[in-house]
Amino acid sequence: MADYIHGATGEWEVVIGLEIHAQVTSEAKLFSGASTTFGAEPNSQVSFVCCAMPGMLPVINAECIRQAVRTGLAIGCKINLRSVFDRKNYFYADLPQGYQISQFKDPIVGEGTVVIDLPDGQTKIIGVERLHLEQDAGKSMHDQHPSQTYVDLNRSGVALMEIVSMPDMRSAAEAGAYFRKIRTLVRYVGTCDGNMEQGSMRADVNVSVRRPGAELGTRTETKNINSIRYMMQVIDYEARRQVDILEQGGQIHQETRQFDPATGTTSGLRSKEEAHDYRYFPDPDLLPLEFTQAFVDDLAKTLPELPDDKKNRLIADLGLSEYNAGVLVAEKENADYFEELLELLVKKTGKTPTELATQAANWVIMDLFGALKKFSKSISDSPVSTVDGAELLALQIGGTISGRIAKDVFEIMLESGKNPEQIVEEKGLKQMSDSGELEAIIDAVLADHPDKVEQYRAGKDKLFGFFVGQVMKKTRGQANPQMVNQLLRPRLDG
Numbered sequence: 001m002a003d004y005i006h007g008a009t010g011e012w013e014v015v016i017g018l019e020i021h022a023q024v025t026s027e028a029k030l031f032s033g034a035s036t037t038f039g040a041e042p043n044s045q046v047s048f049v050c051c052a053m054p055g056m057l058p059v060i061n062a063e064c065i066r067q068a069v070r071t072g073l074a075i076g077c078k079i080n081l082r083s084v085f086d087r088k089n090y091f092y093a094d095l096p097q098g099y100q101i102s103q104f105k106d107p108i109v110g111e112g113t114v115v116i117d118l119p120d121g122q123t124k125i126i127g128v129e130r131l132h133l134e135q136d137a138g139k140s141m142h143d144q145h146p147s148q149t150y151v152d153l154n155r156s157g158v159a160l161m162e163i164v165s166m167p168d169m170r171s172a173a174e175a176g177a178y179f180r181k182i183r184t185l186v187r188y189v190g191t192c193d194g195n196m197e198q199g200s201m202r203a204d205v206n207v208s209v210r211r212p213g214a215e216l217g218t219r220t221e222t223k224n225i226n227s228i229r230y231m232m233q234v235i236d237y238e239a240r241r242q243v244d245i246l247e248q249g250g251q252i253h254q255e256t257r258q259f260d261p262a263t264g265t266t267s268g269l270r271s272k273e274e275a276h277d278y279r280y281f282p283d284p285d286l287l288p289l290e291f292t293q294a295f296v297d298d299l300a301k302t303l304p305e306l307p308d309d310k311k312n313r314l315i316a317d318l319g320l321s322e323y324n325a326g327v328l329v330a331e332k333e334n335a336d337y338f339e340e341l342l343e344l345l346v347k348k349t350g351k352t353p354t355e356l357a358t359q360a361a362n363w364v365i366m367d368l369f370g371a372l373k374k375f376s377k378s379i380s381d382s383p384v385s386t387v388d389g390a391e392l393l394a395l396q397i398g399g400t401i402s403g404r405i406a407k408d409v410f411e412i413m414l415e416s417g418k419n420p421e422q423i424v425e426e427k428g429l430k431q432m433s434d435s436g437e438l439e440a441i442i443d444a445v446l447a448d449h450p451d452k453v454e455q456y457r458a459g460k461d462k463l464f465g466f467f468v469g470q471v472m473k474k475t476r477g478q479a480n481p482q483m484v485n486q487l488l489r490p491r492l493d494g
């Protein structure tokens with residue numbers, strides 16, 4: 001699904017590689033016991049290690065190691081039993097140590113691949129080059145004082161996973177799908193909360209262009225993008241800008257750029273020539289990190305069913321469509337809700353999961369998600385529990401209420417929080433399935449419209465729908481529509 005750019009001199013292909021920074025879910029920082037809770041008072045979560053007091057030594061947080069390995073396993077990458085922490089040296093006000101502890105030549109996680117789902121229903125494999133652990137820096141605050149910059153070190157030393165892709169993406173849509181997939185995976189295994197507004201996940205976006213099939217072009221790297229929409233804007237803007245330069249006979253210089261969300265444009269920060277020489281070297285305070293294959297195998301056992309496996313199972317075992325299965329597994333909470341609802345529905349109706357799955361999935365995706373969107377709620381604070389959702393569907397499947405009435409009951413559930421049985425009872429919404437009662441109503445409708453009956457009998461077959469409508473109206477939508485069809489035809493024809 002490569003998006004070729006049509007320039008004046010022919011077609012161009014866009015090449016994208018992403019470096020995703022994901023904050024490790026862990027109570028303490030990578031090398032100190034200081035807390036990582038978001039939103040605390042500035043500098044209230046800073047140990048002597050985080051502010052680089054002389055003589056302080058880093059002590060590795062085993063939980064961060066476990067989380068990095070679990071993430072590597074979820075992405076399907078090779079886990080390196082030996083890795084090394086290096087010092088990446090640079091000077092900046094929010095980096096008290098004067099270096100960041102990172103991993104350079106020997107990262108904890110090596111190569112792997114992820115499968116992405118594209119909007120046109122196709123899939124594509126994207127290579128992952130590595131995942132390494134590193135410390136986050138502090139935050140400079142330029143808006144606290146008219147002439148001074150303040151520094152908040154709460155983030156200083158928080159563990160980040162940097163997940164580096166191969167330059168395998170060919171459009172903004174592919175990059176968006178890749179980012180979403182990584183986000184889904186880390187959220188499934190609980191190694192990063194994926195919260196982009198709080199900065200828990202952000203990306204450096206590498207973009208180049210080339211003639212289709214030619215060697216890779218020179219790339220630019222746009223730093224610190226914290227929304228998928230912005231990332232896609234960066235790619236489209238950069239690709240177009242580079243094509244314009246190349247078509248005018250110019251050259252692309254490898255450089256670091258920044259994005260301005262207000263204008264949707266990027267601008268140069270520093271060129272390759274000005275790039276930092278980080279003088280990486282192994283951190284003498286930390287031994288190489290070594291663990292056994294048994295440690296990795298034990299962690300593999302802690303992983304939940306991953307989204308691709310879940311999706312395949314929903315399709316193969318339950319007969320769900322690709323689309324429905326894809327939507328449900330995108331967030332683990334959605335899939336959990338669906339599976340819990342289905343289990344309850346099986347118990348209530350006595351039907352098999354396969355018989356019920358598509359109807360249940362359609363209800364979750366269309367009705368429930370529609371309502372959640374309207375109320376800006378997430379599934380974890382859904383106003384309708386799986387128990388009430390299953391009851392609503394069971395009432396419909398059992399014929400107590402019609403599909404039409406089920407929609408009304410759902411609206412009332414959302415407003416009142418009452419359970420569906422109670423609503424049906426209180427409002428007298430039970431479907432009318434008593435043939436005697438329905439026949440009486442049908443007779444009354446026919447008596448009210450003798451002219452239409454005559455026209456129908458004279459061959460105006462289309463009027464059948466009119467009579468069905470009248471019966472539904474008289475019963476306030478409660479008549480069982482199948483029974484109305486069955487009973488009406490002989491009366492009219494007779």
Ligand code: ADP
Nearest residue numbers: 015016017018165166167206207208216217219
């Ligand atoms: P650096 O460490 O300087 O950032 P890397 O080789 O680690 O360089 O690459 C960083 C990212 O840039 C990777 O995600 C990689 O896929 C991507 N990348 C490398 N070459 C290109 C290119 N020509 N066009 C687009 N992306 C690229």
Ligand code: MG
Nearest residue numbers: 019204206221
């Ligand atoms: Mg880089």
